[in-house]
Amino acid sequence: MTLTTAVDHRGRRPVLVGVDGSASAQAALAWAAVEASYRHCPLHVVHTFSWPVIADPFGLDLTEPMNDSRRAAAPDVRVTAELFSGAAAPTLLSQAHAAQLVVVGSRGLGGFRGLLVGSVSATVAAHAPCPVIVVHPHRDGTAFPVSPVGRVVVGVDGSDVSAAAIRFAFQEAERRRVGITAVHAAMPTRQHPSLQVPADIVEQVDQQLFAAAMESERVLVPGIDVETKLVHSHPAQALIDEADGAELIVVGSRGRGGFTGMLLGSVSQAVLHHAPCPVAVVHPHRTRATKRSPAHQFADLEEQA
Template sequence: MSRLVVVGVDGSASSLAAVGAAAEEARRRKAELRVVHAFLWPAMHVPLGPSPLGPPEGGLQSAVDRLVTEAVEHARSVAPDVDVSHTVVTGEPLSVLEAQSASAELVVVGSRGMGGFVGLLVGSTAVHLAAHGRCPVLVVRESGVADGPVVVGVDGSPAGAKAIDFAFAEASLRGAELVALHSWTTWNAPAPAPQDEKAPYASEPGELEAGEERLLSEALAGHQERYPGVKVRHELVHGGTREALIEASRTARLLVVGARGRGGFTGLLLGSVSQAMLHHAHCPVAVVRGDSGEEAEGNA
């Protein structure tokens, strides 16, 4: 089966930016690019042709044809050597793109589409796909810093291992440095084993930080051997995870997070940190779900 990148388009400026990013991703992967538009109106039995009183090029069908053609042409201008196909699928965007993700290695969408409500920083399609997509989802927000690093949030959870895998691969494809960022506070760090019965909760100075550094190193173990050409920088931050990742995104070309991490609530497919990144990061954000078994266990 050939490699495939899927990009969702709806005619918005945000989706056209996603097309450009998707074309670059397809070029790096030597993959096919499929431009997908979810066409809701046929399912609602709305007339698709031009109005009898309007111009012959009017109507919903013609508008869709134009926006898909524009997207395909833009993709080919960005990556002329990529094989670009397109499809228009009857249905609403959430279910159409979720179905498309089953055969893709990456789905790319804009942060907001034509149906976004004023005041929302990220659209429902992007959030839904990040939670339910069958492959990693790249949400194109701001363009990011062209020569910046790939940043990955590391929390040591089993589900987060997939995000680390993806981040190493992306850094290798882009020829970029990888910044592995782990944040901690005295409230979320595992308590050390008691050394003194009189002070069971005391820890030696620096002991918590050393433990968090070990967690970060262990989470990255084995990846460097598979990607020897990727330069990795460890960032251990004493502070809030959301704040640390948002700040790191200011100088990044890509931010990678797991869909859910250590401390996620049962039943939630998308954690609070990944949702915050979709809303507030200063560069494109890739959200990577864990293995299906891990996700099922987390939602039991």
């Protein structure tokens, strides 16, 4: 079943959002609608069900949640909606190949109480071919406001994936007209005492690497208020500490210390599970045939981000 409304967007790939009637899904739908408006692209709403079902899924109005203040915030977005029979995660992943961004709620109707992130959102964040935003509702269950209220926080570690996350963060901040807080966590390294580098030298090197990682995006996306924080703590904890009041946290799928083949690293998983605000997970964009340079990765990510 497919439903279409509003105007065309010149063949742009859509923002894809999964809905199931939960508070998390309503928050995701609100976020996705405004995201599609910012990107001047369609919004594609997907709902899945598995047999047997108690209610009549074909009587479900998938765009009903759009007929309120959220529609007013994104009046020109073209909305399509589809109902699928099948498991949620595989369905969303199959649809994600035609999308520029996937938005999911942190926990659906089938989630266990107390879990911040459900199996569907974690699976989609790990396996989607494009960036994924996981939207946590407020602690009282209400959706995040459609108007920006905080800063975009991004984790920086000097890796190629981090570079892609920085670019995504700058573009999201530009769309929302908010500032960026870039966080680099410098953890002490274990080494033989005879090889120990003075702390002030390590600090200087970290500052230089941090500045270099941010500089290219400052040039490409000027006018953004950027605050940099070099902290001495675990990277996940450093990012979670910045989450209260944040508009969005952006992390790379795997950091510099990640194991080859892992789809989500320990830092991105921890932030995804424990941050109280929406979290964007950005994957590197590579082909199997060749390893892309950061500059080419950025070019490839233009449409995705």
